Amino acid sequence: MTTTQAPTQPTGARHGLRIFLIWIVLSLAADLLIWFVWKPHLPPGDMSDAARHQQFDIAVLAISGAPVIIFVLVYFIYSIVVFRARPGDDSDGEPIYGNTKVQVTWIVGTTVIVMWLFVFGTVELVVPAGAGAGEGPSPIWKLAGPHSATWTPNSNTMLEVQVIGQQWTFTYRYPQFGGMESSELMLPVNTPVTFHVTSLDVIHSFWAYQLGVKADANPQVDNVAYVTPKTLGSVTVRCNELCGIWHGAMYNFGHVVPQTAFQSWANGVQAKEQSDGVLAALPPYAYTYDPTVIPQLGANLPKIDGITGAAGYYYPPEDPVTP
Numbered sequence: 001m002t003t004t005q006a007p008t009q010p011t012g013a014r015h016g017l018r019i020f021l022i023w024i025v026l027s028l029a030a031d032l033l034i035w036f037v038w039k040p041h042l043p044p045g046d047m048s049d050a051a052r053h054q055q056f057d058i059a060v061l062a063i064s065g066a067p068v069i070i071f072v073l074v075y076f077i078y079s080i081v082v083f084r085a086r087p088g089d090d091s092d093g094e095p096i097y098g099n100t101k102v103q104v105t106w107i108v109g110t111t112v113i114v115m116w117l118f119v120f121g122t123v124e125l126v127v128p129a130g131a132g133a134g135e136g137p138s139p140i141w142k143l144a145g146p147h148s149a150t151w152t153p154n155s156n157t158m159l160e161v162q163v164i165g166q167q168w169t170f171t172y173r174y175p176q177f178g179g180m181e182s183s184e185l186m187l188p189v190n191t192p193v194t195f196h197v198t199s200l201d202v203i204h205s206f207w208a209y210q211l212g213v214k215a216d217a218n219p220q221v222d223n224v225a226y227v228t229p230k231t232l233g234s235v236t237v238r239c240n241e242l243c244g245i246w247h248g249a250m251y252n253f254g255h256v257v258p259q260t261a262f263q264s265w266a267n268g269v270q271a272k273e274q275s276d277g278v279l280a281a282l283p284p285y286a287y288t289y290d291p292t293v294i295p296q297l298g299a300n301l302p303k304i305d306g307i308t309g310a311a312g313y314y315y316p317p318e319d320p321v322t323p
């Protein structure tokens with residue numbers, strides 16, 4: 001061995017300790033920043049229990065990932081600074097064979113990381129009402145809460161809301177309010193809500209962004225999603241499945257309101273639709289609908305140029321050419 005390289009290199013244990021100390025300090029700082037500064041701004045916000053859960057998941061994964069990235073960077077920069085070839089040092093690096101300490105550290109470290117991600121991911125998928133078990137066409141675990149044919153404020157009764165997608169709009173039916181239908185998604189705060197998502201035509205996707213809810217709307221499928229809105233405010237609902245030429249225009253809005261305000265709104269819409277005949281014209285409430293058996297289909301429907309929605313455009317009269 002040449003005598004030029006040995007004095008400039010401290011012993012291996014010191015390197016490991018130094019890298020560890022730099023890494024632990026930076027990792028702690030990064031994780032504290034992620035949790036206390038970044039997390040409150042993470043999508044999709046904290047408007048519902050589901051949204052908060054997603055925010056928590058993203059923050060935990062960021063906290064798990066930051067130390068790994070920081071280790072790579074610390075080791076990289078440390079190596080460039082400390083292990084670089086000094087001027088005049090033309091020797092090769094020492095050949096290195098088995099180092100039990102490094103190998104064990106590597107295997108234990110990567111195993112812990114992978115097992116942690118596996119366990120955390122599985123638990124978060126499964127816990128009610130995670131996407132892995134509590135939602136979908138036949139949820140394994142249904143969200144707890146008393147069910148009832150009617151809904152009243154402060155009863156903690158589950159509110160049922162049917163989301164109907166069609167080219168190119170969403171409408172909402174409330175079976176506990178006579179099956180009335182609204183183009184606005186109205187929800188009471190602090191109430192467990194069951195969405196029954198379906199479609200009249202192609203595949204859409206109901207994405208109530210601030211609520212952290214996203215569920216495919218398939219024809220002939222009752223896709224269930226749960227949410228409990230936690231704060232008052234507005235919700236943007238977008239279609240999240242390319243569903244035709246006006247897919248990009250398929251959005252509307254929702255509002256989370258106090259429970260009594262919701263009840264008077266719902267009663268008001270129900271009474272209005274009862275008096276003006278809308279309720280009688282709607283098909284009876286069901287989990288799915290077959291638009292090909294809608295009685296009006298093929299009749300002389302009003303057809304407006306441009307977007308007229310399902311009735312006028314997607315299901316045109318049988319012979320639109322001949323008057």
Ligand SMILES: [Cu+2]
Nearest residue numbers: 204239243250
């Ligand atoms: Cu759509």
